[in-house]
Amino acid sequence: ELKVEQNPLFLSMQEGKNYTIYCNYSTTSDRLYWYRQDPGKSLESLFVLLSNGAVKQEGRLMASLDTKARLSTLHITAAVHDLSATYFCAGPLNNNDMRFGAGTRLTVKP
Amino acid sequence: EAGVAQSPRYKIIEKRQSVAFWCNPISGHATLYWYQQILGQGPKLLIQFQNNGVVDDSQLPKDRFSAERLKGVDSTLKIQPAKLEDSAVYLCASSLTTSVYNEQFFGPGTRLTVL
Structure with a gap:
């Protein structure tokens, strides 16, 4: 069974x-x-990463996928207060069955 | 393009009562999902429909939860009778099955409080 862990x-x-x-x-x-x-x-x-080595960027956020390491990262550059939110990663167990991580609650302080 | 619509947005009931939630997916989206999101956790899939057929309901507590999508568009999720642990946000999502991204679009959710 697919387990998704965030930290x-x-x-x-x-x-x-x-x-x-x-x-x-x-x-x-x-x-x-x-x-x-x-x-x-x-x-x-935010992002859909479809293949090994995929990298996508939107503003101050950049996501990458390493399927061999079974790892994805979400990099935040020069954080601003507006980025405060909870971020979830999710992967498909099969077909469309999406399994979510527990979420990372981000707080950006001035 | 209109997003996924859900109603009601909030519902407060007492335990052992019944409740129903409604979802209207994005037009043309064949696949519809119901998720349960307990406070502080990620969403958990309850049931997935492809048109009006059930694809996956392995995590649906069938003794008290039921869902239908009779005409392959709108869907309702029912809880009967509700328990305290059913307090959560119920999210509906839809996706274009043919999309290579299989990206799911979420509705605003229904926040259920069971007292």
Whole structure:
């Protein structure tokens, strides 16, 4: 069964700093997704990573996928307060059955 | 393009009562999902529909939860009777089955509180 583990679960960082969130998954998966969730809101799709070595960037966020290491990373560059949210990674167990990590709650402080 | 719609947004009931949630997916999306998200956790898949057929309901507590998608569009999720541990946000999502991304789009969710 696919297990998805994120770390850290809680992250407090200062504006302007860089940091990386890690997502490990337990079985072979050719796809990995990153979502953002603001408090009281639904999930917003950030990145879809489809192949080994895939790298995608949007603003201050960059996601990568290493299928051999079963690892995805979400790198935050020069954090700003607006990035404060919970970030989830998720992988498909089969077909469309998505398994989510527990989430990383990010707080960016001025 | 309109997103996934859900109603109600909030519901408070007492234990042993029944409750139903409604979801309207993005137009043209054949696949519909119901997730349960307990506070502080990631969403957990309850059931997945492909058109009006069930693809996966292995994590649905069938003694109290039921779901249907009769015409392959809208869907309802019912809990009868509710327990305290059912307090959670119930998220509906949809996807274009033919999309290579298989990306799921989520609705705003229904926050259920069971007292």
